[in-house]
Amino acid sequence: MILLQLMKVLIVEDETELAHSMLNYLQNQDYTCELAYDVEEAKEKLTLSDFECVILDIMLPFGSGFDLLKLLKESGNESRIIVISAKNSTDDKTRSLNIGADDYLAKPFHLAELSARVQSTIIKQGLVGSDSINYKKLSISLPLKRVNVAGIEIEITKTEFSLLLFLLLNKGKVVSKNAIAENLSSQSALYFDNFDIIHSHIKSLKKKLGIAGDYIKNVYNTGYNLS
Amino acid sequence: MRLLTYNTKKYLWLTSLLIVLSIPAFYFAVNSILLKATDSALKSQATLIPKYISEIKNPADLELWRKLDNNVEVALFDKNRFKKEPFTIHVINPETKDFQTYRYLQKETEIFGIKHTITFKVPLLEKKELLKSILIVQISLLLLIWVGFIIINSVSKNVWAPFNQIVDFLKSYELAKDKELTEEELEIDEFNDLKFAIKNLTERTKTSYQLQKEFTENAAHELQTPIAIIKSKLDLMLQDKSLSKNQSTLIDQIFYVLQKLSDLNKNLLFLTKLENQQFIFEDHVDGVATVSNVIENLNFFAEGKYQQLLFPRPEPVFFEGNQALVDQLVQNLMINAIQYSPKGSIINILLTHESLTFVNEGSKLDFNEERLFSRFSKTIEKDQKGNGLGLAICKKIALVHGFDISYRYQNSKHHFSVSFKQKNEA
16 A cells, blocks of 8 residues: 655646646645745755655746756755646657656646656655555556456456556546546547547456456546546 | 830830831921922022123123033023923933933023023932932831840840849748848849838738747647646546536536647647747657557557557658657547547558558548648538647648658548658659
């Protein structure tokens, strides 16, 4: 079981409403979150305490997110950094990853996606001491991409694995079909009616999971909830 | 017809006509001048009559005068044959059979108390001769004018050179490309005015184009933040435990249109960036890897429709380009194929050294193929699943890479093909 309560996340975002949304969602995921609205405030908070993860916007007042990112990397700060940017340009993505960001997420994004990214970044870095996620009778191994239900390995497709992982990383939350579609297509633009498709994948996944399939619930046809 | 030729032709016609008309005019004018001169010469001779008469003492003197001066005739006065004014007479030369023209002036004088008529005569220039001289002069003048026009014409071609330069500039003018007219002053004022007017116009057009591009990009960019906020607020709202089914459905519907809005915005931003040429084409693109990657990302869509994405025996293809753009191109074509083919069908992706082709089943298009690649094509929108920009983006991406994108319908299947062959090599 991952102890998220111990994980501290700093959100650096100048858009108040968006910052509050992120804070609200992540706090409900039991992270300890703090907000910074500009580079100076972020620097101050980063010197006061250690954060496992920093969510960093690029366009900020009093300096760009890139500068802060560089500063953190140069000073040997070990926080995982997820860059979020409205510029949606591949140059920004390449640049962030080159400087040393762990992940990049283009705005607008679903909070479920952000949460999943934060969590998998933390897990990947071995900060929680385990690279598998366990929930009730369900256990999935991230590097091996294997799923066990009550100790028995289940054969599932790549799509179904991604779907299950996404739901698990957002357990207890209602995840919209839209967010699922975005996650499955790696955030590439989708121009169509994807709801039937998501539903048929869920159906098949639930069937394969057997008793653990009951953890996944359809919420008024709007989204899904694993609990 | 060139303006120069046109003008020259008109001038030549006019000068030729004037010269032809001037021939009779000259003739009459010269003729009358000659007559006047002759007449005044005759008259001045006539004033000498009293002097001559005073010298004549006897009939023998008179006879001598007659004999010596061929141009004077002395006869007895005959009232019927006397003319007061000078007159012209044509005489046939008995030896040469030629007409000879004379001008006569008669005076009435008394010699030895008897009335006599003294007639002075002067041979006149032949009309034919006169006409001939005038013709020679005028025709050589005409020839000289023609030669002159030809010379001026060839010189004028150089004068028109700056004009032709301006025309060439306008023909090859592209808004997005940086090309400008030279600053130098031209010799001809009109061309100079034209040049500066065009320079002014292109500069103004360029500025407004620039502003428009920036505006589109900024507008699309500014829209991202509110969309992101709405999206996040809806995500939070969905977590509300007391949410009713009705409210939940409403959120779902909002998500749906928000997604459309967001995609549209992303695509507009993307197209603007493409047009602003903000991409660098220095990536070493691996064709097989790119397609495989997109298949992996979009496979869940095909699976959901029980479709199969087949990518059999691809040939290794590498080219210089922009990886992100090529990804987008392949992705859009793939989504297009998945979206418009029936459940349970097979989508074939063929990659060769020459081209990348997507083949999928589907009914024939009920609109013009040319509109397929245009933005927001209305006919496509009726059965809209996308936002009408996907294929327009594909076309633009192909274009900036120097590729050609084409569509054909064959054996009840849609074929979308990107040909790698550089256009300039073909």
